[in-house]
Amino acid sequence: MHKGEGSVDERHLDYAGAKMGMWIFLFTEILFFGGLFLLYSVYRMKYLAEFHSSAAELSVVLGTANTVILLTSSLFMALSIAFLRKGRRGLSLLFQLITIGLGLFFLVNKYFEWAEHIRQGIYPDSPVLLDMARGKIIFFSLYYVMTGLHGLHVLIGVTIIAVMAAFTRNETIGPLDFVKLENTGLYWHFVDIVWIYLFPLFYLIT
């Protein structure tokens, strides 16, 4: 939202206003994903059996690992905010870097997961997939689109945290002006929460 310098007006920050803007933005994100969750529920009603059998083909181990990774990263995100507020710049920076590392780790896992499916020839519009039952086509398309869009959000999150890490280093943000990091945290937790819904809907409904 607000960035450093600028005219006199922009300088005096409205903490509550900045937070409010971020919350509203997160509403829009919920609705953005909401369209996909809507499609998911409609098609799952329609193809109940096929959704369940397709879900069995996903790796619960990788899914669980990614859930743990993302939840842990959220913890470190929260810690980095707490330490920045206390003025412990170094620790805050360290925790931000750990969060970034975990986010990237999540994406690497995701890469291996996708690669495995693609090796089996299962990806949207593939000849193998089109030969399968309709419910299965839709399940895997939903899987790719929803986890893909989520993965994109993880990537954006990682990028923003990296910018925040740079800000923390050069003291653009600090104990008196931490709302940017706090908003980044809100975004990161949102990404986390989306995954908490995706995980059971795709991996655990067997």
Place this chain on the structure above:
Amino acid sequence: MPAESMATPEKSYLEDGGRFRGLFSWIFTTDHKRIGILYLTSVFSFFAIGVILGLLMRLSLIEPGRFMSERTYNSLFTVHGVIQIFLFIIPGIPASFGNFFLPIHLGARDVAFPRLNIFSWWLYITGGAILILSIFLPGGAPDTGWTFYAPYSIRTTSNVSLAASGIFIVGFSSILTGLNFVTTIHRMRAPGMKWFRMPLFIWSLYATAWTQILATPVLAITLLLLILERSFGIGFFEPLKGGDPIMFEHLFWMYSHPAVYIMILPAMGVVSEIFPVFSRKNIFGYKAVAFSSLGIAFFGYLVWGHHMFTSGMSDISRVIFSLITFLVAVPSGIKVFNWIATMYKGSVRVDSPLLFCLAFIFLFSIAGLTGLIIGTLSLNLYLHGTYFIVGHFHYTMFGGAGFGFFAGLHYWFPKMFGRMFNERAAKTAWFIMFIGFNILYFSMFLLGLQGMPRRYFQYLPQFRTNHILSTIGSWILALGLLIMFGNLIRALFRGEKAPANPWGGSTLEWTLPSPPSRENFRETPVVKGGPYTFG
């Protein structure tokens, strides 16, 4: 009271561009007033393109096949719709007048996030440029109709993906503007500016902003899926792959019906500002008008199904959607009656802004009443997909939102540019436009009742008379538009200097010089009463 007592006249926002010079002082500005002007000019530039496309379409219809091919005609109605809806009406009033007057009405110096504000304009222009590009690139302009219904939108080879990504970006801009406005209204009100002391324009912007925030993401995901469908074949809307095209319609209208209220609510806000000023009387039922804005926005989410009565839906949901559609008429009716009651026993001054407002009430009432006709399930089955629908939404969107926009344009022109326009020319333009408008669109109601389907290139001989009538109307309307814009553009250069308060308005913008200074208020105003002080 106008604060005219200035020893040293401050530089106006038009002269004081901040850090940059020339063009850059506009496109890199963070001043909400300059951003408002940026939007105003870009929105009307796109409007001009949309109008020309519409005129060409009408031209083709007087003798199908003579002026253009079927393919060109299909692209014309698609691009006309896309431009007028996504680039003109939706950003229209909120982004131009909203940006300019929202902070002033609240007694603030700027919006909550000034940089985000100029970023929104950049997104808007980028999206608009991509959309225009999709007309000219090989592959051809989109030919699906502005609704992009699947499965045709998946299969056509025209530039649908490009156009959809343009709209996606414009949608982002719309969301950010909404977010900015809601935060501004919550956080930036001057001391004493309680919720029920805000001008009604702000209430309507508030309702609009929430709708932009809550509905636009659904359009974004729908268009994204359409793009993914076309590039990767994900199959969500493709029956052969287990998908369902009806789901596209549902998702599309979940946004696009609330979007109708994004278009009309700000116009209602403008009109609510103008009636008290030109009647010299406080608005009748302030709270009722304020809450009816929220009511319209609320019901707006629950009626999308009425676009799909013939698409395949259970009877019970159709009945429910039809019922809720009728309920929208209640808050709309409250507004119309309150505006009329505001004029009752007032000392009415018939200047051009008021004339546009009166036209608004007349045209919007026709729009609303025909809306009840097509909201009725049984009648809808006959009228769906005919020219009756086309007539109805042009009465709403152009007769309502468009005339509301023009009303605001005349009302605020002196404040924004510090010049007066020629009142007689404005009235003449208004009269010609009003006549042209009704000839153009009323014949569409008749065509629809006769059974003429919309979007058809060719038609049976019995429809010819009304088609010709309608096209003649389009020429008259275009003439009126030319006079109106000519008059305003002339006023920019040759108009007399405008006083601070030419109409005798009582909201905060009229306490500032015309045009206002860069910082709006020298010192933050303290608000002691309601927005209308006519007694």
